[in-house]
Amino acid sequence: MCRRISAEYIIGNVLIEALERKKSFVDFDVIIKVDDFLYKELLEKYDTFSKVDFEDIYSTVDNYPYFFKAKGNRLELAVSQDEGELEGLKERLLRYFRIGLPKCVVEAIHKSSEMVFNMV
Amino acid sequence: MGKVKSIKDLVHGYIQLEYEYWNIIDTAEFQRLKWIEQISFRALYPSARHDRFIHSIGTFHLGKLAFEGFINNAIITLGEDFNMYYTQEELLNLKSSFLSACLLHDVGHAPFSHTYEDLFNYKDKIRNDKCKLNKLLFSELKSNKLVSEKEVEQFINDYKYIIVSESSKTCKPPSAHEVVSSILVLKNSEKFFSSFSNKPDLILIIRAILGCVYAINPNVDNNDRVIRCGIKNCMIRLLNSKTVDVDKLDYIVRDSKMSGYENTQVDNIRLLKSLTVVSVDDVLFPAFKKSALSVLDNVIKAKNAQAKWIISHPIVQYEAYLMLKCILVAAHEYIHKNSEKSEFNTSDELIEALFSIESLSEEGKRIDHEIYRLLSDMDIIAFIKNCYGNNIIEEFFNRSKRYKPVWKSHEEFVFLFGKDFAKSVADFFIPIISNNELTEMSKSIIVDEGTFYKINREDYYGAQEVEKVLNVLKRVSEENSIQFSYIFIPVKSNFSTKIDADTTYIQFKDDKDSYTKYSNILNSLSNEAEPQNKYEYVFFYLYSKEKVDKYEFANQLKRHIKENSIYRP
Numbered sequence: 001m002c003r004r005i006s007a008e009y010i011i012g013n014v015l016i017e018a019l020e021r022k023k024s025f026v027d028f029d030v031i032i033k034v035d036d037f038l039y040k041e042l043l044e045k046y047d048t049f050s051k052v053d054f055e056d057i058y059s060t061v062d063n064y065p066y067f068f069k070a071k072g073n074r075l076e077l078a079v080s081q082d083e084g085e086l087e088g089l090k091e092r093l094l095r096y097f098r099i100g101l102p103k104c105v106v107e108a109i110h111k112s113s114e115m116v117f118n119m120v
Numbered sequence: 121m122g123k124v125k126s127i128k129d130l131v132h133g134y135i136q137l138e139y140e141y142w143n144i145i146d147t148a149e150f151q152r153l154k155w156i157e158q159i160s161f162r163a164l165y166p167s168a169r170h171d172r173f174i175h176s177i178g179t180f181h182l183g184k185l186a187f188e189g190f191i192n193n194a195i196i197t198l199g200e201d202f203n204m205y206y207t208q209e210e211l212l213n214l215k216s217s218f219l220s221a222c223l224l225h226d227v228g229h230a231p232f233s234h235t236y237e238d239l240f241n242y243k244d245k246i247r248n249d250k251c252k253l254n255k256l257l258f259s260e261l262k263s264n265k266l267v268s269e270k271e272v273e274q275f276i277n278d279y280k281y282i283i284v285s286e287s288s289k290t291c292k293p294p295s296a297h298e299v300v301s302s303i304l305v306l307k308n309s310e311k312f313f314s315s316f317s318n319k320p321d322l323i324l325i326i327r328a329i330l331g332c333v334y335a336i337n338p339n340v341d342n343n344d345r346v347i348r349c350g351i352k353n354c355m356i357r358l359l360n361s362k363t364v365d366v367d368k369l370d371y372i373v374r375d376s377k378m379s380g381y382e383n384t385q386v387d388n389i390r391l392l393k394s395l396t397v398v399s400v401d402d403v404l405f406p407a408f409k410k411s412a413l414s415v416l417d418n419v420i421k422a423k424n425a426q427a428k429w430i431i432s433h434p435i436v437q438y439e440a441y442l443m444l445k446c447i448l449v450a451a452h453e454y455i456h457k458n459s460e461k462s463e464f465n466t467s468d469e470l471i472e473a474l475f476s477i478e479s480l481s482e483e484g485k486r487i488d489h490e491i492y493r494l495l496s497d498m499d500i501i502a503f504i505k506n507c508y509g510n511n512i513i514e515e516f517f518n519r520s521k522r523y524k525p526v527w528k529s530h531e532e533f534v535f536l537f538g539k540d541f542a543k544s545v546a547d548f549f550i551p552i553i554s555n556n557e558l559t560e561m562s563k564s565i566i567v568d569e570g571t572f573y574k575i576n577r578e579d580y581y582g583a584q585e586v587e588k589v590l591n592v593l594k595r596v597s598e599e600n601s602i603q604f605s606y607i608f609i610p611v612k613s614n615f616s617t618k619i620d621a622d623t624t625y626i627q628f629k630d631d632k633d634s635y636t637k638y639s640n641i642l643n644s645l646s647n648e649a650e651p652q653n654k655y656e657y658v659f660f661y662l663y664s665k666e667k668v669d670k671y672e673f674a675n676q677l678k679r680h681i682k683e684n685s686i687y688r689p
Contacts (some may be wrong), residue, residue: 005556009556032284039245049243051243051245053245053246054247054284055292059612062612063612063658064658066656066657095547095551096550096554099551099555099585100552100554100555100575100581100582100583100586101580101581102579102580102581103579103581104579105556
């Protein structure tokens with residue numbers, strides 16, 4: 001049976017990738033584009049698939065109100081821009097969304113995010 | 121007036137059905153809904169045996185009340201405009217199209233309703249216009265004689281917009297069962313609508329089932345289109361929208377009444393009589409008159425209570441987990457047992473065939489030597505029973521073998537661990553709860569001895585963190601002399617309703633421009649549309665293979681977490 005990576009892990013990891021680029025928000029379109037690249041990569045190489053929809057973004061905001069908020073078409077981190085706070089948040093995001101992911105999947109998300117972040 | 125039949129419904133009383141709708145109801149495709157459970161509450165409320173069949177008829181009944189209420193008030197609110205654009209004949213056509221959509225909106229539901237819905241579109245995304253279901257929908261539309269080329273082209277453009285409608289606050293993307301329902305309606309349109317003297321507007325029916333509104337631009341479109349499509353969009357929203365619609369109204373009342381769960385009373389008649397129309401930036405939207413505010417408030421209370429106390433109940437959550445697990449395991453076992461004689465190589469292929477449009481039809485879908493037709497709950501149960509002997513499947517049928525929840529509500533969780541420490545407990549288990557290697561489609565996580573082998577590898581990010589958490593759980597099991605075998609099921613943090621207060625409009629005077637958003641006046645009401653009880657952490661149910669002394673178990677867990685927690689939020 002093919003495996004599925006839950007949408008919220010993809011969304012959480014895209015936010016981690018954004019934080020690494022000193023950004024505290026991501027446009028919905030960016031998340032969707034990352035997911036499109038990722039979908040192909042994961043299915044072809046690892047018999048795993050991802051499935052992020054716009055509704056998933058809203059439900060991730062609902063489920064993790066202490067991490068995220070939605071503003072228009074943008075997913076923002078629910079913290080101030082204070083550097084210390086951002087660092088603490090990143091640590092929590094890693095614990096919530098990255099631990100337990102196969103390293104190859106983390107690498108695939110990183111690769112897809114890089115492509116999309118460079119495009120926008 | 122033609123022939124009318126009436127049936128007695130436990131929820132709405134006598135429901136009148138005109139002759140032409142009986143023809144739809146009598147088809148094998150519609151009758152199939154008698155064997156599709158409405159919702160998986162039965163594990164908790166054994167009397168909740170209602171199905172999609174009676175829910176569809178109930179939605180039709182409320183659709184009738186909604187149509188009458190809406191049109192009566194729309195004529196007053198829009199005055200001349202309304203009479204100019206809708207003749208009596210057109211109004212009848214609008215009504216029969218809307219009511220047909222109400223009746224047929226769930227005709228494509230999977231067995232066990234939402235539990236298996238995702239299997240229709242297993243690896244695909246509806247937001248991808250080239251996914252299998254969307255391609256099928258477009259091709260059925262293009263080949264249907266009752267729909268013009270122009271209508272199809274316009275529909276496809278609007279549909280492509282709503283499936284990626286992140287920017288639109290006023291519509292929601294369709295779910296898999298809505299796309300399947302639309303495909304079935306198109307495939308069977310001649311059969312379904314053969315008794316209608318005035319053929320209903322097929323494209324409006326499809327749009328209403330999908331929640332796909334007509335794109336309107338008042339700055340560019342002429343008044344004729346703005347009013348005509350505006351009224352049609354109101355019909356679409358009355359059946360399928362982010363706000364209160366007749367589908368939701370039926371299931372909120374029905375699910376509670378049929379389960380035996382006492383919920384807030386909802387006066388549907390008062391609410392639907394108050395339906396009217398307002399003009400938001402020159403675009404027509406359905407609205408409620410101020411006289412319905414108290415009912416609207418109750419709808420939201422009832423929906424929230426159902427989400428929190430029934431849908432999120434650990435027994436209901438466990439049942440859904442088992443159901444999904446069972447079909448996946450059964451498919452796997454089937455392939456294993458029949459590897460030499462089956463035409464299917466993988467369980468994925470088998471699931472795809474089982475949950476196909478063909479298997480919902482009268483003609484059916486051949487799966488090796490058997491034909492699966494009009495697929496229903498019974499077929500799935502029979503398929504699963506054939507694999508009896510597997511632990512998961514035995515657990516499904518034999519309740520004494522099921523895992524037991526250690527705590528049964530968020531309130532009990534807080535009581536067991538203390539208000540200040542509950543968050544630390546939840547955070548401590550995050551490496552397990554969010555561990556993708558351990559989760560399945562349903563997000564449930566199975567933890568036992570085998571889990572150590574699964575995660576103890578170099579190729580997983582933070583595997584040592586997972587191991588630490590597992591060790592704590594193992595020690596607590598040993599101290600309690602219980603088997604180290606658990607299941608975690610995370611529960612959504614947001615119990616709130618999907619009713620969008622920003623797109624629910626309240627009219628204060630009989631004037632299309634005299635309205636306010638429901639969200640603007642919520643503070644003076646109970647504010648129930650804004651979730652009050654979102655968790656500050658990922659809440660989960662923990663199920664143990666053996667019955668535990670929950671107080672002892674919680675105390676030991678607390679002690680070990682305090683000793684082992686390397687992470688303090």
